[in-house]
Amino acid sequence: xxxxxxxxxxxxxxxxxxxxxxxxYGLFGISDSRDNSILSEFGWNIEPELNRIDSAPKETDASTxxxxxxxxxxxxxxxxxxxxxxxxxxxxxxxxxxRPESSTVSGEAASSGKPPTPGTGGKVKKxxxxxxxxxxxxxxxxxxxxxxxxxxRWRKYGQKAVKNSPFPRSYYRCTNSKCTxxxxxxxxxxxxTTVITTYEGQHCHHTVGFPRGLISHESAYARYLAPSSTxxxxxxxxxxxxQVGDLGPSQSQPQVxxxxxxxxxxxxxxxxSFQDARVDQGLLGDIVPSIMRN
DNA sequence: CGAGTTTGACCAGCGC
DNA sequence: GCGCTGGTCAAACTCG
Numbered sequence: 001x002x003x004x005x006x007x008x009x010x011x012x013x014x015x016x017x018x019x020x021x022x023x024x025y026g027l028f029g030i031s032d033s034r035d036n037s038i039l040s041e042f043g044w045n046i047e048p049e050l051n052r053i054d055s056a057p058k059e060t061d062a063s064t065x066x067x068x069x070x071x072x073x074x075x076x077x078x079x080x081x082x083x084x085x086x087x088x089x090x091x092x093x094x095x096x097x098x099r100p101e102s103s104t105v106s107g108e109a110a111s112s113g114k115p116p117t118p119g120t121g122g123k124v125k126k127x128x129x130x131x132x133x134x135x136x137x138x139x140x141x142x143x144x145x146x147x148x149x150x151x152x153r154w155r156k157y158g159q160k161a162v163k164n165s166p167f168p169r170s171y172y173r174c175t176n177s178k179c180t181x182x183x184x185x186x187x188x189x190x191x192x193t194t195v196i197t198t199y200e201g202q203h204c205h206h207t208v209g210f211p212r213g214l215i216s217h218e219s220a221y222a223r224y225l226a227p228s229s230t231x232x233x234x235x236x237x238x239x240x241x242x243q244v245g246d247l248g249p250s251q252s253q254p255q256v257x258x259x260x261x262x263x264x265x266x267x268x269x270x271x272x273s274f275q276d277a278r279v280d281q282g283l284l285g286d287i288v289p290s291i292m293r294n
Numbered sequence: 295c296g297a298g299t300t301t302g303a304c305c306a307g308c309g310c
Numbered sequence: 311g312c313g314c315t316g317g318t319c320a321a322a323c324t325c326g
Contacts, residue, residue, distance in 0.1 A: 156299055158318060171317070175297085184317090 138198040146185050146195055152203060154183065165189035176205050
């Protein structure tokens, strides 16, 4: 894919690529689960960016974070993140039809005319229009834990080895039967301490609650889930996110914090609700520590 | 026993 | 057209 010359919306600062089969806008963020801070976030197309990150080590010695930040800067999106999530079409148009897994096997078999494969228990794939992917939203999170709590329940449905990466990629689907949201979790090949979580789609239900602590990217993810745009179908709760000290044993432990992370003022800042933060400072004020914005 | 995970196979898209 | 790769399926398995 040629992602060198992407059209960036001059108004929203978001990027979208002109493809009939893709409609993924997204925020791309770097967070640190150890101190509950978002290190950086910006709008970007997720897919090529992740590919670039994973395949980039030969091009630069910079850390993954630096690569990402640089991309954000180049795209001129950092200052426009406040518009990003709200400008998303939220894939509403494709939401209903983008349900390849919702079709029954029998229905697929009937439509494709293919008999079930005997050796695989009748697995039949739909042949038809190109798969339309939903809006995506990815985070890079410094964590030793791959699967981070985000308030929703997920069922793993696959795992694949990824090219150019020693770490497998895991595929999760929301356990809510009516919810089509998926997420992929993988470790950065360039920085094994970084977990890349990519969400696809929007939840059509509330969270199952916020057990224990929430990892750092949860706040940004919640923001993504609960934009103020009119396209939002549901009103998601805006919980008070717990302090790091509330984190349970299964969460990332705030152990050795890098010097960079130690400088993050997030722990001293009061945990304000989203609503307050959004009113005051917009998206950046909401999720990015002030020091990162300077 | 139900829910969730593992894992090998299948399929579609894409590049060469 | 072919091979590679990512994404998904679903049977088997594990766990609580």
